[in-house]
Amino acid sequence: xxxxxxxxxxxxxxxxxxxxxxxxxxxxxxxxxxxxxxxxxxxxxxxxxxxxxxxxxxxxxxxxxxxxxxxxxxxxxxxxxxxxxxxxxxxxxxxxxxxxxxxxxxxxxxxxxxxxxxxxxxxxxxxxxxxxxxxxxxxxxxxxxxxxxxxxxxxxxxxxxxxxxxxxxxxxxxxxxxxxxxxxxxxxxxxxxxxxxxxxxxxxxxxxxxxxxxxxxxxxxxxxxxxxxxxxxxxxxxxxxxxxxxxxxxxxxxxxxxxxxxxxxxxxxxxxxxxxxxxxxxxxxx
Amino acid sequence: xxxxxxxxxxxxxxxxxxxxxxxxxxxxxxxxxxxxxxxxxxxxxxxxxxxxxxxxxxxxxxxxxxxxxxxxxxxxxxxxxxxxxxxxxxxxxxxxxxxxxxxxxxxxxxxxxxxxxxxxxxxxxxxxxxxxxxxxxxxxxxxxxxxxxxxxxxxxxxxxxxxxxxxxxxxxxxxxxxxxxxxxxxxxxxxxxxxxxxxxxxxxxxxxxxxxxxxxxxxxxxxxxxxxxxxxxxxxxxxxxxxxxxxxxxxxxxxxxxxxxxxxxxxxxxxxxxxxxxxxxxxxxxxxxxxxxxxxxxxxxxxxxxxxxxxxxxxxxxxxxxxxxxxxxxxxxxxxxxxxx
Numbered sequence: 001x002x003x004x005x006x007x008x009x010x011x012x013x014x015x016x017x018x019x020x021x022x023x024x025x026x027x028x029x030x031x032x033x034x035x036x037x038x039x040x041x042x043x044x045x046x047x048x049x050x051x052x053x054x055x056x057x058x059x060x061x062x063x064x065x066x067x068x069x070x071x072x073x074x075x076x077x078x079x080x081x082x083x084x085x086x087x088x089x090x091x092x093x094x095x096x097x098x099x100x101x102x103x104x105x106x107x108x109x110x111x112x113x114x115x116x117x118x119x120x121x122x123x124x125x126x127x128x129x130x131x132x133x134x135x136x137x138x139x140x141x142x143x144x145x146x147x148x149x150x151x152x153x154x155x156x157x158x159x160x161x162x163x164x165x166x167x168x169x170x171x172x173x174x175x176x177x178x179x180x181x182x183x184x185x186x187x188x189x190x191x192x193x194x195x196x197x198x199x200x201x202x203x204x205x206x207x208x209x210x211x212x213x214x215x216x217x218x219x220x221x222x223x224x225x226x227x228x229x230x231x232x233x234x235x236x237x238x239x240x241x242x243x244x245x246x247x248x249x250x251x252x253x254x255x256x257x258x259x260x261x262x263x264x265x266x267x268x269x270x271x272x273x274x275x276x277x278x279x280x281x282x283x284x285x286x
Numbered sequence: 287x288x289x290x291x292x293x294x295x296x297x298x299x300x301x302x303x304x305x306x307x308x309x310x311x312x313x314x315x316x317x318x319x320x321x322x323x324x325x326x327x328x329x330x331x332x333x334x335x336x337x338x339x340x341x342x343x344x345x346x347x348x349x350x351x352x353x354x355x356x357x358x359x360x361x362x363x364x365x366x367x368x369x370x371x372x373x374x375x376x377x378x379x380x381x382x383x384x385x386x387x388x389x390x391x392x393x394x395x396x397x398x399x400x401x402x403x404x405x406x407x408x409x410x411x412x413x414x415x416x417x418x419x420x421x422x423x424x425x426x427x428x429x430x431x432x433x434x435x436x437x438x439x440x441x442x443x444x445x446x447x448x449x450x451x452x453x454x455x456x457x458x459x460x461x462x463x464x465x466x467x468x469x470x471x472x473x474x475x476x477x478x479x480x481x482x483x484x485x486x487x488x489x490x491x492x493x494x495x496x497x498x499x500x501x502x503x504x505x506x507x508x509x510x511x512x513x514x515x516x517x518x519x520x521x522x523x524x525x526x527x528x529x530x531x532x533x534x535x536x537x538x539x540x541x542x543x544x545x546x547x548x549x550x551x552x553x554x555x556x557x558x559x560x561x562x563x564x565x566x567x568x569x570x571x572x573x574x575x576x577x578x579x580x581x582x583x584x585x586x587x588x589x590x591x592x593x594x595x596x597x598x599x600x601x602x603x604x605x606x607x608x609x610x611x612x613x614x615x616x617x618x619x620x621x622x623x624x625x626x627x
Contacts, residue, residue: 020425122302122306123306125303126302126303126306126307126310127310128554128557129303129307129557129599129603130310130557130595130598131557131558131560131561131598131602132557132558132561133558133561133562133564133565134560134561134564134579134594134595134598135314137564137579137591137595138311138314138315138583138591138592138595139314140583141582141586141588141591142315142588214429219561221431221433222431222432222433222561222562222564222565225431225433225565226565226568226580227584228583238431238433241431241433241434241437242433245437245569248437248440248441248445249441249446252441255437256434256437259431259433259438260434262431262434263430263431263434266429266430267425267426267429270425270429274425
């Protein structure tokens with residue numbers, strides 16, 4: 001770090017003093033690295049596909065196969081690395097849709113009030129009544145089970161949390177002086193929404209997105225565990241746990257190590273979000 | 287009186303939510319591409335068979351009329367026929383719902399019984415190793431996939447320690463039936479069947495722990511924050527200055543108001559609780575609505591799936607209404623002002 005004390009530098013120093021946040025960031029970076037370079041760092045890149053190697057099936061963890069092999073002899077470690085790509089893709093796509101929509105609706109409902117607020121927040125209440133996992137189950141029944149359809153179903157409900165969060169922040173800001181000043185100066189509605197209100201929500205959004213990355217990955221894993229998400233032979237962590245569960249408890253590695261991999265990534269994002277929450281002092285974000 | 291108006295308002299609003307929910311489900315089932323009759327009969331059925339089933343299900347009618355049929359039926363408690371078993375979906379759900387209800391209720395009781403004391407303990411020892419341990423526990427509770435926890439409990443308690451049964455609701459030789467309330471734990475006690483109660487309790491223990499991890503953590507976290515917040519208030523300081531005994535101060539003036547946020551959180555937790563029940567029930571072969579729903583989904587039984595989603599939503603709405611009532615009892619501000627704090 002440079003000698004000059006900038007606000008960013010001070011933040012970074014506070015962040016570093018928070019052990020959970022640093023561990024969280026480290027885990028997230030490891031997972032991002034593993035996913036990005038999976039084809040180059042995995043020992044058996046060909047095992048992502050429908051490869052069969054019966055002579056090496058059900059091998060326990062060893063130096064050759066760090067996480068052991070599955071029931072057709074594929075290296076589980078390699079498949080976990082590729083599985084992270086799917087998990088991150090799912091969470092990224094869901095939040096890429098849900099966060100902008102949710103934030104925009106929250107800003108609009110909080111700032112304009114009146115019937116706009118009523119409609120947005122009532123639709124929000126209705127959406128909250130449907131468990132995301134159950135919604136995804138229903139959607140994948142009608143459409144076919146696939147990664148894309150899981151994403152659609154989860155995103156269709158996930159915006160509600162962001163709308164609620166931004167709505168509650170915006171409502172407390174709506175009558176503050178800087179907003180009234182901007183209105184008096186004749187600033188456009190768009191300017192007020194996105195240049196005055198949105199920056200004040202930025203840290204809350206950042207914390208929420210970090211926490212949500214873990215939660216969306218968990219919902220996606222539960223879906224594919226039930227056989228309704230990503231379809232084989234694409235390596236997906238939830239699917240791998242389900243396949244390995246048939247061989248418990250003797251061949252524990254086949255279910256528990258991919259399961260631990262899910263826990264690992266969810267833990268990373270959660271710790272990071274937790275640390276960011278302390279850093280930005282936004283206790284209300286869950 | 288204001289509280290009664292508050293409850294009436296909440297009740298009316300619950301009805302609006304249910305109507306919105308029924309519309310959402312209808313859109314998923316009928317408007318999204320896909321032919322329910324074809325799905326039920328499979329690809330090898332002739333077009334004539336498909337057309338017959340379509341006519342029987344009313345799929346040829348205009349969408350508005352179809353929705354009307356669905357909504358009026360649902361309001362009368364009629365969710366249609368299962369496409370596969372040809373039995374009313376109501377009967378199937380009624381047969382399985384009590385098991386899910388029992389699991390969720392026991393989970394909530396457990397989550398409060400463990401989560402609240404842990405939260406209070408963490409708040410009382412803020413920033414100590416106890417606080418950090420509780421915090422770590424809540425984080426792990428939140429991020430452990432429920433199916434992984436369920437599998438691990440099954441292996442550990444069932445196969446390694448041989449301590450607890452790992453599947454089902456009762457032992458094969460147990461004659462206990464839940465024919466009074468549908469809740470096995472309650473019914474066995476009412477009939478004085480103590481052995482049946484112990485058996486049912488042993489069976490519910492592992493699914494309950496697997497399902498409660500995330501909720502217990504959430505409740506502990508919220509309790510901790512809210513106890514710390516209340517204890518900082520001026521009136522607590524004033525109570526101390528007036529020499530009010532410490533147990534009155536702690537239990538009546540600190541813990542009681544601090545109990546409201548975890549109660550409110552429970553309402554929101556309900557959705558994820560029902561969602562996770564789907565996974566946990568499957569791992570433990572728990573004969574509940576979720577197992578039924580997953581089976582229906584795999585067999586593309588659309589009416590059954592719609593029924594399960596509708597009942598899940600109804601469950602959520604009723605639970606949240608009851609929580610509103612409970613909050614009113616704990617928090618006089620809600621009772622008097624008729625508004626949620």
